[in-house]
Amino acid sequence: MPEPIMLELRDAARHFDVSRPLLQRVIAREDKRILRAVDGVSFQVPKGTTLSLVGESGCGKSTVARLVVGLYQPTRGEVFFDGMPLAEARADASKRQRMQMIFQDPYASLNPRWRVSDIIAEPIRAFGLIRDRRKQLERVGELLTQVGLSPLDGQKFPHEFSGGQRQRISIARALSSNPEFLVCDEPTSALDVSVQAQILNLMLELQKRLGLTYLFISHNLAVVRQVSDRVGVMYLGKLVELAPSETLFHTPRQPYTRALMEAIPDLEMTGRTRIPVGGEVPSPITPPPGCPFHPRCPLANERCRIEVPAMIPARGTPETLVACHAVEEGRDGFLDGKPRLTPEPA
Amino acid sequence: MSLLQVQNLRVEFPTRRGTLVALDDVSFEIAPGEVLGVVGESGAGKSMTGAAIIGLLEPPGRIAGGQVRLEGRRIDNLPYEELRRIRGRQIGAIFQDPLTTLNPLYTVGDQLAETMTTHLPIGPAEAKKRAVEWLELVGIPAAAQRVDSYPHEFSGGMRQRVVIALALCAEPKLVVADEPTTALDVSIQAQVIALLKNLAREKGTAMMLVTHDMGVIAETADRVAVMYAGRIIEIGAVREVVKNAAHPYSAGLMGSIPPISHRVERLQAIEGAMPRLSAIPPGCPYNPRCPFVFDRCRVERPELMPAKANRAACWLYAPEEAHRLQESGLA
Ligand SMILES: Nc1ncnc2c1ncn2[C@@H]1O[C@H](COP(=O)(O)OP(=O)(O)OP(=O)(O)O)[C@@H](O)[C@H]1O
Ligand SMILES: Nc1ncnc2c1ncn2[C@@H]1O[C@H](COP(=O)(O)OP(=O)(O)OP(=O)(O)O)[C@@H](O)[C@H]1O
Ligand code: SF4
Ligand code: SF4
Ligand SMILES: [Mg+2]
Ligand SMILES: [Mg+2]
Numbered sequence: 001m002p003e004p005i006m007l008e009l010r011d012a013a014r015h016f017d018v019s020r021p022l023l024q025r026v027i028a029r030e031d032k033r034i035l036r037a038v039d040g041v042s043f044q045v046p047k048g049t050t051l052s053l054v055g056e057s058g059c060g061k062s063t064v065a066r067l068v069v070g071l072y073q074p075t076r077g078e079v080f081f082d083g084m085p086l087a088e089a090r091a092d093a094s095k096r097q098r099m100q101m102i103f104q105d106p107y108a109s110l111n112p113r114w115r116v117s118d119i120i121a122e123p124i125r126a127f128g129l130i131r132d133r134r135k136q137l138e139r140v141g142e143l144l145t146q147v148g149l150s151p152l153d154g155q156k157f158p159h160e161f162s163g164g165q166r167q168r169i170s171i172a173r174a175l176s177s178n179p180e181f182l183v184c185d186e187p188t189s190a191l192d193v194s195v196q197a198q199i200l201n202l203m204l205e206l207q208k209r210l211g212l213t214y215l216f217i218s219h220n221l222a223v224v225r226q227v228s229d230r231v232g233v234m235y236l237g238k239l240v241e242l243a244p245s246e247t248l249f250h251t252p253r254q255p256y257t258r259a260l261m262e263a264i265p266d267l268e269m270t271g272r273t274r275i276p277v278g279g280e281v282p283s284p285i286t287p288p289p290g291c292p293f294h295p296r297c298p299l300a301n302e303r304c305r306i307e308v309p310a311m312i313p314a315r316g317t318p319e320t321l322v323a324c325h326a327v328e329e330g331r332d333g334f335l336d337g338k339p340r341l342t343p344e345p346a
Numbered sequence: 347m348s349l350l351q352v353q354n355l356r357v358e359f360p361t362r363r364g365t366l367v368a369l370d371d372v373s374f375e376i377a378p379g380e381v382l383g384v385v386g387e388s389g390a391g392k393s394m395t396g397a398a399i400i401g402l403l404e405p406p407g408r409i410a411g412g413q414v415r416l417e418g419r420r421i422d423n424l425p426y427e428e429l430r431r432i433r434g435r436q437i438g439a440i441f442q443d444p445l446t447t448l449n450p451l452y453t454v455g456d457q458l459a460e461t462m463t464t465h466l467p468i469g470p471a472e473a474k475k476r477a478v479e480w481l482e483l484v485g486i487p488a489a490a491q492r493v494d495s496y497p498h499e500f501s502g503g504m505r506q507r508v509v510i511a512l513a514l515c516a517e518p519k520l521v522v523a524d525e526p527t528t529a530l531d532v533s534i535q536a537q538v539i540a541l542l543k544n545l546a547r548e549k550g551t552a553m554m555l556v557t558h559d560m561g562v563i564a565e566t567a568d569r570v571a572v573m574y575a576g577r578i579i580e581i582g583a584v585r586e587v588v589k590n591a592a593h594p595y596s597a598g599l600m601g602s603i604p605p606i607s608h609r610v611e612r613l614q615a616i617e618g619a620m621p622r623l624s625a626i627p628p629g630c631p632y633n634p635r636c637p638f639v640f641d642r643c644r645v646e647r648p649e650l651m652p653a654k655a656n657r658a659a660c661w662l663y664a665p666e667e668a669h670r671l672q673e674s675g676l677a
Pocket of ligand 6: 162163164392393394442524
């Protein structure tokens with residue numbers, strides 16, 4: 001039996017009006033400028049699993065995260081949490097408590113005037129989870145230890161901590177109300193690899209033990225490979241590929257996904273030069289017609305310039321959903337046995 | 347001659363419960379055109395080192411000992427105004443937190459233009475033109491259209507790129523870059539790294555590059571310093587430090603890099619946590635976590651000494667402990 005669905009987005013979109021002030025616009029005879037940060041994204045996250053979102057900076061990942069926790073209203077489409085429209089779920093404290101977010105910017109998300117112990121205890125108090133003051137502090141101490149800090153650190157203020165220590169404080173805060181669903185936007189970007197491994201191991205262990213569900217956002221593809229069940233690749237506000245994690249790393253299909261894999265940094269220092277994704281990054285204010293990737297795509301043809309590709313099962317790897325005409329038409333070279341981009345698992 | 351010399355730098359934080367030593371006897375140099383990577387445990391003092399060099403330690407933190415020299419001239423004891431001028435013209439700083447650098451009330455274009463007109467002999471029109479060029483250089487799409495945007499209208503990674511452009515646009519001699527690429531996708535990251543490298547090679551800019559991303563270190567740095575508990579515990583050529591680390595902490599750190607080629611059951615990590623500043627043990631600060639610890643480590647503090655092809659602060663590399671080094675398997 002398939003797992004019940006924790007989160008579902010149906011054609012969710014979020015646009016921003018970034019026009020210049022009306023007067024200037026009239027003088028310059030300019031139209032309104034609408035920025036399509038997220039433009040029609042659909043996916044499901046089954047309970048107890050991790051879906052990761054990857055993609056170019058500015059492609060809309062954090063905007064999806066903010067839609068999911070209700071910080072932005074969708075311009076179009078719907079978001080469901082545990083089978084319920086998000087607005088209804090957010091209005092219900094017992095549901096709200098089950099959902100937390102770790103923000104991309106560990107600096108902006110901690111109240112500078114609060115002691116760390118109060119920051120971490122805030123969700124516990126807000127939802128009335130533990131009433132006894134001493135028990136609250138015990139729980140805070142336990143959380144601080146779990147993220148590699150000391151219970152004594154609770155007495156300090158955020159500015160007394162390094163970037164990575166602050167990031168760990170926001171992780172401890174997000175975990176404090178025992179959420180079942182966590183949105184993690186670059187949760188370990190400020191951590192050294194050893195502390196990062198400790199935090200990721202903690203997250204994976206909580207998932208195994210308590211069945212947590214994660215929506216995970218990261219630029220670090222090695223980290224994404226370690227934590228994900230499925231991975232979605234975004235490009236210019238749209239999902240262009242969605243696949244089981246191992247399938248995606250093994251056989252990326254969409255040309256942008258393939259380019260992304262080629263650009264992974266070279267730790268082996270073999271002298272391989274990274275191939276950055278070629279061409280200009282298009283503007284989300286005036287996205288290209290047809291497939292949004294066509295101005296940079298080596299496989300683009302006439303159809304790509306006109307028709308927006310839909311997300312459909314890929315030929316050859318049907319567990320992959322991919323939005324690409326070349327894959328659909330079988331002219332992406334996959335069926336002729338194109339070499340894999342990362343080595344076979346050992 | 348080195349462009350930047352840091353000698354025996356010590357930074358202290360006086361607190362109610364006594365003085366915390368955040369940096370303890372930190373020394374290194376950077377030559378013109380050289381990129382020094384700085385890595386290490388979260389909280390080890392990397393950002394603090396950068397802040398001390400550019401004279402922006404947050405009070406009550408203060409330099410309690412040692413010297414910082416730029417082109418041979420001491421800059422750690424200059425009056426505030428003079429240091430501020432040097433900072434603007436000769437040192438570019440990229441902070442870990444992009445929002446503190448950007449003024450939310452001004453457009454990104456105005457901020458770039460203002461920095462350039464203050465420090466370069468150019469007028470406002472030229473500065474505005476160059477602002478667009480800088481945004482293009484750091485990979486902001488439709489730069490001409492977005493030059494008039496406010497910082498909050500940019501994504502995390504786009505803001506980070508604006509901060510990079512701000513630090514570089516006045517053509518400084520030294521760039522202190524604290525986590526400049528964390529919010530960037532791998533492709534933009536490659537572009538920014540190429541930009542930083544070109545600056546170092548072509549203009550002879552010296553660079554201190556703090557990052558947790560070993561891929562970035564491997565591609566950009568010439569030498570690497572590894573920090574732990576306020577000290578440099580290993581320093582050497584990038585290849586030697588990443589591929590053949592001498593210090594047990596560095597070796598543990600490099601062993602914790604998550605693999606990209608396959609999924610593992612459990613990620614490798616160093617057991618335990620770095621001590622708090624108020625509880626750094628005597629002797630070697632890594633001794634509570636070190637698998638090779640022996641009596642001397644708990645009493646005597648190791649200084650940097652030749653270790654493999656690098657220099658490391660670890661007693662295993664003292665000539666008289668050669669037998670222990672053999673047993674450790676680190677050799
Ligand atoms: N409040 C806002 N007003 C106007 N534009 C916005 C706003 N928030 C985001 N945007 C724009 O929406 C697009 C997507 O931004 P978002 O923060 O979702 O990107 P991201 O994928 O998280 O990028 P990064 O990896 O850099 O964090 C960007 O072009 C950004 O400039
Ligand atoms: N204002 C302050 N008062 C007291 N201690 C401080 C203050 N600011 C920083 N510290 C401490 O100084 C140490 C060094 O901090 P620093 O910011 O240099 O770490 P870092 O190496 O940059 O870490 P990260 O990788 O997490 O950014 C940390 O242990 C931190 O807790
Ligand atoms: S649809 Fe066309 S342009 Fe888009 S990715 Fe596929 S081949 Fe390239
Ligand atoms: S000095 Fe001793 S405790 Fe410190 S790293 Fe070397 S062996 Fe380990
Ligand atoms: Mg983001
Ligand atoms: Mg730091």
